[in-house]
Amino acid sequence: MPTHHSLRLERLAIGELASVDLEIAPGKIVCLSGTSGSGKSRLLRAVADLEPHGGETWLGDVAQESLPAHEWRARVMLVPAESHWWADSVGEHLADADAADIEALGFTTEVLDWQVSRLSSGEKQRLALLRAISREPAALLLDEPTANLDDTTTRRVEDWLLTRVRDRGWPVVWVAHDPAQIERVARRHLRIQGHRLEEEGQGAWV
Amino acid sequence: MGVIELEWWQLALASLMVVGLAGCTAAARLGMGKSLLIAAARTVIQLALIGLVLEALFAAERLLWVALMAFTMLLIAGREVMARQKRRLIGGWAFGIGTVAMFLSSFTVTVLTLIVIIGPDPWYRPQYAIPLLGMMLGNTMTGVALALDRLTDTAWRQRAVIENRLMLGQRWQEAIGDIRREAMRSGLMPMINAMAAAGVVSLPGMMTGQMLAGSPPALAVKYQILVMFTITLGTGFGTLAAVAAGSRRLFDGRQRLRLDRLSAPKA
Structure with missing residues (x-):
């Protein structure tokens, strides 16, 4: 069920970041980069309301504060750089994954019976994306979603994500380091500089 | 059925055996001797005190x-x-x-x-x-x-x-x-x-x-x-x-x- 709401950050303050204003339209991807320790992950955590922070975040006309926290996080879903699993088999974590999505990520439906303890870090990363998306969020916060993947798989995951984002109309914040990847997936690139976000040189298409 | 009285000197005999145990652990360098003796001493003091308190409590009701x-x-x-x-x-x-x-x-x-x-x-x-x-x-x-x-x-x-x-x-x-x-x-x-x-x-x-x-x-x-x-x-x-x-x-x-x-x- 596509929802098509924009994600809006108003004077968001967390850690070093003093006052972040940002609006992401439905179906658009904004890339976020910055040196390690600059607060990229913490910014995403504030947007998902996992850490106390200042300012306000809106999904369409719904304010973060107006929803119970778990409902907000179910809509504005954060996929962390390192995923964690609590049950034994993969299937127990995936509510109802689409077979097409499973195959697009390079698995067969047998993956649902796999043991989590035997997954490689690359498999975990792809399955974590699948796990998040199978819960039908309304916006995505991706923290280095292809960090553990080889080039071919990275491209495959990017293509799949771009199609899904366009179909579902999710606003997306995508933390990335690789300039080539940023070029491929996003039209807007922000870099954390000290206390604020700075617009980076935009792609040739502008 | 009566209870056999227990005298303090009889307890002292038991305590001597604890001291013996502490000596053995010290000889074996297990580093337990001191804490064993302190714990044993605490037992005696704490229980003796609570005995006094309970005597008074039982009497007052x-x-x-x-x-x-x-x-x-x-x-x-x-x-x-x-x-x-x-x-x-x-x-x-x-x-x-x-x-x-x-x-x-x-x-x-x-x-x-x-x-x-x-x-x-x-x-x-x-x-x-x-x-x-x-x-x-x-x-x-x-x-x-x-x-x-x-x-x-x-x-x-x-x-x-x-x-x-x-x-x-x-x-x-x-x-x-x-x-x-x-x-x-x-x-x-x-x-x-x-x-x-x-x-x-x-x-x-x-x-x-x-x-x-x-x-x-x-x-x-x-x-x-x-x-x-x-x-x-x-x-x-x-x-x-x-x-x-x-x-x-x-x-x-x-x-x-x-x-x-x-x-x-x-x-």
Whole structure:
């Protein structure tokens, strides 16, 4: 069920970041980069309301504060750089994954019976994306979603994500380091500089 | 059936054997000799003092004194629960949650047992009330301390898992559900094991004491069963309350995991 709401950050303050204003339209991807320790992950955590922070975040006309926290996080879903699993088999974590999505990520439906303890870090990363998306969020916060993947798989995951984002109309914040990847997936690139976000040189298409 | 008097010099003989043990551990360089002797000395001093207090209490038989004694025991147990946790909730919550949980469970079950089941006259007769409460508190304290320690320590070690579950839109109760169950289990296991082994592997201390004091075994057994059940009730409800309150306190109003509410363990 596509929802098509924009994600809006108003004077968001967390850690070093003093006052972040940002609006992401439905179906658009904004890339976020910055040196390690600059607060990229913490910014995403504030947007998902996992850490106390200042300012306000809106999904369409719904304010973060107006929803119970778990409902907000179910809509504005954060996929962390390192995923964690609590049950034994993969299937127990995936509510109802689409077979097409499973195959697009390079698995067969047998993956649902796999043991989590035997997954490689690359498999975990792809399955974590699948796990998040199978819960039908309304916006995505991706923290280095292809960090553990080889080039071919990275491209495959990017293509799949771009199609899904366009179909579902999710606003997306995508933390990335690789300039080539940023070029491929996003039209807007922000870099954390000290206390604020700075617009980076935009792609040739502008 | 009379009880054979035990003189202080006879206890001194037993203490000589403890000193002997301490000497052996010192000779073997196990580093236990000193703490063994200190613990033994504490036993003698603490029990001798409590003997004096109980003599006075039994003689006076006043509700006020019994209640005062009971609350002193409760506060000491609360302090002990706090001291046994590696990472404890700061701001007095570790003490508060442990003490209130023990108060609710131990006091309620003890008073109910006294009034409804045993029925001494008056109901607070110290000879029944104080030993019963003492056994309740001692065991509930162990259960509550184990459960809270397991809860906070596991939450600390599995914080990434808990937060990942929150990110997927789970409620805090769901995100910490497994850890809560684990904590409850570790609080209740000692009591379940004790009940399962009672009489087969071990002769429970209270029953042994009663028989040494001249009670017929059949009566001692009945009291022991009653005490086992009440202790289990107290431990169970106390652990339940402590784990519920403790896990709630690990999250704030926005269901964020707040490990900054735990103290760092002392090195």
